Amino acid sequence: MIAIRSLVKYFGNRTVLRSVNCEFAPGRVVGIAGPNACGKSTLMKSILGLVIPDKGEIEVSGISARMDSARGEIGYMPQHASYPARLTPRELFELVAALRRKNPTRREELIDRFAVRSFLDSPCGTLSVGTRQKISAIAALMCEPPILILDEPTASFDPVAAYTFKQLVREESKRGSTILIVSHIVSELEQLIDDLVFMLEGRVLFQGSFDALSNLAGTSDLELAIIQLMQGTTHLHSEDTAR
Amino acid sequence: MTAAILRYECFNALRSKWLYAYTALLTTTIFGLAYLAADIRRTELVLISVLILLVPLVSMLFTTAYWYGSELFTELLVAQPVSRRSIFWARIISIVASLTTCLAIALFVPTVTLFGFDRSLVWLFLGMALAGAVFCCLGTLVATYVIDRLWGIGLGLAIWFYFIAVHDGLLLLLLYWFREYPLDHLGAGACAFNALSIVRVGLLLYFDAPLLLGHAGALVSGLAEGKMVVPIFFGLIGGWLVIPLVFAQRRFARRDF
Numbered sequence: 001m002i003a004i005r006s007l008v009k010y011f012g013n014r015t016v017l018r019s020v021n022c023e024f025a026p027g028r029v030v031g032i033a034g035p036n037a038c039g040k041s042t043l044m045k046s047i048l049g050l051v052i053p054d055k056g057e058i059e060v061s062g063i064s065a066r067m068d069s070a071r072g073e074i075g076y077m078p079q080h081a082s083y084p085a086r087l088t089p090r091e092l093f094e095l096v097a098a099l100r101r102k103n104p105t106r107r108e109e110l111i112d113r114f115a116v117r118s119f120l121d122s123p124c125g126t127l128s129v130g131t132r133q134k135i136s137a138i139a140a141l142m143c144e145p146p147i148l149i150l151d152e153p154t155a156s157f158d159p160v161a162a163y164t165f166k167q168l169v170r171e172e173s174k175r176g177s178t179i180l181i182v183s184h185i186v187s188e189l190e191q192l193i194d195d196l197v198f199m200l201e202g203r204v205l206f207q208g209s210f211d212a213l214s215n216l217a218g219t220s221d222l223e224l225a226i227i228q229l230m231q232g233t234t235h236l237h238s239e240d241t242a243r
Numbered sequence: 244m245t246a247a248i249l250r251y252e253c254f255n256a257l258r259s260k261w262l263y264a265y266t267a268l269l270t271t272t273i274f275g276l277a278y279l280a281a282d283i284r285r286t287e288l289v290l291i292s293v294l295i296l297l298v299p300l301v302s303m304l305f306t307t308a309y310w311y312g313s314e315l316f317t318e319l320l321v322a323q324p325v326s327r328r329s330i331f332w333a334r335i336i337s338i339v340a341s342l343t344t345c346l347a348i349a350l351f352v353p354t355v356t357l358f359g360f361d362r363s364l365v366w367l368f369l370g371m372a373l374a375g376a377v378f379c380c381l382g383t384l385v386a387t388y389v390i391d392r393l394w395g396i397g398l399g400l401a402i403w404f405y406f407i408a409v410h411d412g413l414l415l416l417l418l419y420w421f422r423e424y425p426l427d428h429l430g431a432g433a434c435a436f437n438a439l440s441i442v443r444v445g446l447l448l449y450f451d452a453p454l455l456l457g458h459a460g461a462l463v464s465g466l467a468e469g470k471m472v473v474p475i476f477f478g479l480i481g482g483w484l485v486i487p488l489v490f491a492q493r494r495f496a497r498r499d500f
Contacts, residue, residue: 011499045499045500048321048322049321049322050318050321050322050499050500051499051500052497052499068324068325068326069324070324071322071323071324071325072323072324074322076319076322078315078318078319078322080315082315082316082319083316083319084255084313084316086255086258086259087251087255091251091254095247095248095251096323098247099247099248099320099323099324099325100323100324101324
């Protein structure tokens with residue numbers, strides 16, 4: 001469970017988040033979408049403690065996001081998996097498990113599912129972008145965190161890895177995890193998400209279920225519905241909009 | 244928690260090919276200089292002049308490059324349930340420790356091989372290790388405040404150049420312009436604003452080589468009195484270590500990734 005209240009963030013004179021309020025419930029896969037520079041990455045980074053908000057409060061599983069322990073609840077998969085060139089995936093997994101003080105219960109299973117066992121002792125600098133992304137997915141999922149934040153997760157995956165990853169997301173969702181996916185790939189969102197948060201100019205313009213958005217936009221095509229939101233041709237009802 | 248990051252950071256820094264190249268180059272240079280000087284005392288005096296240029300430069304470049312090069316990985320570490328303070332201290336300790344280890348190998352292996360162990364080598368090592376540590380702290384300060392890596396590395400080089408040449412030049416110019424006034428104390432005090440002057444003066448006073456002190460050093464040596472020199476030396480160097488780190492840590496704790 002993630003609760004965000006009146007979140008405001010400035011970068012210099014620019015207001016990036018304008019009093020954002022939203023909640024993400026357990027067992028739901030939520031897509032965060034919006035045009036470039038709408039604030040979705042800043043929102044995600046605020047939850048992760050990477051960006052420090054100027055006003056407002058974020059609670060992660062009932063713990064203030066300002067506390068270091070809140071991040072123990074979150075598995076994070078960044079858009080660009082960049083690791084020190086000489087670090088091996090095995091060492092990375094050991095480091096992440098040590099920092100999280102948790103047993104990486106799913107590590108071996110995930111290594112097999114992503115077929116990366118032969119790369120475990122290779123320096124990360126020698127791995128392809130796609131393999132590094134698989135390593136990143138394993139690092140995020142192996143300790144079974146109750147919340148997952150995935151930034152453009154399948155952008156570098158081959159079709160097999162993308163399929164495996166989507167299966168994993170569905171399994172995690174059934175297990176009761178809260179999953180946030182930031183993505184520009186509408187087809188990916190369409191396949192995975194239960195709810196959508198649409199942001200525009202630092203505000204949450206829509207938060208609701210995929211079905212609610214379809215009804216509102218009068219189309220079951222998510223891409224078209226999102227385009228309508230961006231163009232302002234879909235009129236939002238109070239029950240579906242965030243404050 | 245800090246121990247896990249510290250262990251990783253030390254492993255990572257010590258596996259840098261850069262550091263091996265630095266150690267090899269420094270060892271070869273020191274071996275060559277020591278062989279040509281053919282005397283421990285002369286070798287030490289030559290090494291003060293050479294290392295005071297080289298060690299801060301390498302420390303500044305390595306530190307800034309290390310921080311900028313691990314930016315995305317730092318982001319991943321910050322997203323883990325560990326305090327930013329732990330990440331910051333683990334990194335700075337590992338950088339200083341790895342560079343100091345390189346210096347120790349490069350300094351002691353050739354000199355001890357050629358001349359046997361001399362206690363004054365320890366003071367030379369200590370002085371240079373402190374100079375290197377100060378520049379690691381300044382490099383960290385630069386890398387935490389300046390986001391653009393080219394600007395950051397450029398600023399780091401400018402700081403090194405200021406401490407190596409510009410500070411003493413400006414001081415000399417000021418003393419020349421205002422030569423009719425009694426500015427000796429002021430000039431000596433100005434040394435406190437240059438960490439390298441402090442190290443150089445401290446070492447040359449220890450090695451009793453006033454001719455190599457330079458202008459700022461000559462002012463200090465004229466005013467230095469007996470037992471106060473050592474506490475003042477360590478107090479000033481301590482300030483140069485602590486102050487940049489306090490600001491850098493505050494910035495690191497509050498910055499957005």
